[in-house]
Amino acid sequence: MDEQLSAGEPQRPPVFLKAIATLSMINGAYGMISGLANAISPPEVNDQMIEDIFIRLESLSVPLEEIRPEMETFLVNTMLNMGNIGASSFLFYGMSFIGAWLMLRANRNGFMLYIVAQIGLAFVPSFFGGLNMLGWANFAMLMVWNAIWVAMYASQRKYFSS
DSSP: OOOOOOTTSOOOOOHHHHHHHHHHHHHHHHHHHHHHHHHHSOOOOOHHHHHHHHHHHHHSOOSSGGGHHHHHHHHHHHHHTHHHHHHHHHHHHHHHHHHHHHHHTTBHHHHHHHHHHHHHHHHHHHHHHOSSHHHHHHHHHHHHHHHHHHHHHHTTGGGOBO
């Protein structure tokens, strides 16, 4: 059954587009709430907390022992920048939510907004955690995951108006 309707009838989004847009909007709403909570009240990081992180890391075995210093740096930077990460996440999850909502309304601009938001969301942890090998690996994994979602939306672009 062809999901596009005739020119006289209002066009409804296909079921797949409704499903992925709904999931994206739920994710965006949750991300905005948790991002705002972290931005307003980030966890207090003190020397004892950092020492506890190092003690826990020492008890773990790391497959490549040479990345341990980078891992420690990444975790400490992430903890120290939790408020900044929360504020940035609030911004990009909000963009993601609005982009998904616009795509659900068959607006092509929502697709571009969603792409920018996904790139931003992938870059936030690496930017604030540190642009070392672990940060770039984190960025690459997030970009692969986000590219899957962008590809799902790209498959629905024929339903968007210009």
